[in-house]
Amino acid sequence: MLLYYIKKFKKIMLLSGVASLFTASASIALFHMIGESGHTGFQPLEMVVFGILVVFLLAASMATSYFLSQYSSGTVNSVRQSLIKRILRTDYGLLEKAGRARLYNVLTNDVNAISGALAEMPAFIYNSFLLIACFGYLFVLSELMFGILVVTALVSFLVTRVVMAKITRAANTMREHQDDVIEGYKGILDGAKQLTVNKVRREHFYEQRLQPVMSDLRVSEREYGFAWDINRNISQVLIFITLGTIVAVNQYLQSTELVMSYILIVTYISAPFGYVMNLWQNIARAKVSLQKIESLQLSAEQVEQSDKLEAKSFKEWDHITFKDVSFTYDSDGEEAAFSLPKLNLTLNKGEVLFITGGNGSGKSTFLHLLLGLYSPSNGFIKVDDFAVTESNLDDYRSKITMVLPDFYLYKELLDGDGHPVDLKKANMLLEQFQLSHKLSIDQTGFTATKFSQGQRKRLALISSILEDKDIYVLDEWAADQDPHFRAMFYKELLPRLKAQGKTVIAVTHDDKYFHLADRHIKFDQGNAKELLSDQAA
């Protein structure tokens, strides 16, 4: 994946490479002039040449910086976009398994780690050119001293490689602890009200949940940083050993100018050399982040266009059939996972179907299967004669609109084809749902954002109605409504939707209105049973 981004930005990398080459050449030319003229001083012409070289160096290094910044911002954005696309395309079941905290960590820490390593690439090229040019120049000056330098560089490289195993281990542990800390942050944000009101809970949460994971993270960060410090310290000591050796061998070479040139250049390249070595640190972190992302099994960035279900037959669909559909959650090892065993069910177009059952009986799990959010473990779902498969899933889902308990209220209101909604119809619905005094709707969506829970749900339903889809999946929509809207939902809205030929599948606990459904399916420990109208009421 790192290579993919390097290739994607090869043009700008090439440009920064060329600019780096000019910078390195100008630096060497300046070193050469200083070395040659150090003892005699500059002649007037040399001063002019020196001045031109300085200006050239400034221009080349500024061009390098410009290309570097272009590249850096480009890669960060590109990594972020690609990950977001992958997450958006990933099967919901996998995202649910990964959990919000891990995904959030991927989008923040991992994106930064990967893009950070990539952003260093042109600077790596720049510094590498500089090193190659300086090494070449030092070789021309003295083969013996060059030999000493090469030995030092090799030792430094080997030390880095040895320390690297420890660094990679530390980076892995650090990354695991970051997930735990983000999970803790989620507890702070999602539970802000409970933590504010309940002092005991707040202190317990801080001391027992947050502090231990933060302390684990601190330990792993310290180990990670310490490993790098060892590496950096050894490299620094090696520079002094090199300089000392150069001075020591001077008794054989007897050339102060040569030694001075060497010391000047070795000191000058110690920073780029350290930089090139340190890049391994970023690569180590990026690799861990890449492994993390791969472990989430996100979808590819580009996926094949989904097959259309036969448009004609689907438009004129008649029923959706669950044929021997079973589903089992992944077990977390502690207790047996919940299952929906062999579900055989037919949902007919144009009917109002109530789904009832006790808490944990499997109603929402069934809806997730119906919505194509979960895939059946066995069996299949059919629309008339067409089996719903991965390739036509998007097309199948496009017929459904929904309001689930954990809905997100998107401010933009769109019809089923993604176009702005009919404003007249939207405003009429606002009137009906008594929201027109709270907000207004225009081409970009609705304006106000502060609603009560019941009002939010009404707005979510309006948004759903405006999508004008065939099938409505509503999970306990009326639960947060006052008696007036509850009655309106069951007695006015559902019959109106039915009259328009819509199919409504609604999870409900409102036994007062059970008789208003065309059909009634009751779940009990995962088993679905259709109740006759006299049983349902």
Ligand SMILES: Nc1ncnc2c1ncn2[C@@H]1O[C@H](COP(=O)(O)OP(=O)(O)OP(=O)(O)O)[C@@H](O)[C@H]1O
């Ligand atoms: N993501 C999940 N992973 C594992 N088990 C789950 C998951 N979601 C739900 N379950 C389990 O599946 C069972 C059925 O849950 P489901 O949400 O379908 O029930 P429900 O009938 O909708 O309940 P409620 O009326 O409380 O909303 C529960 O025992 C629950 O613990």
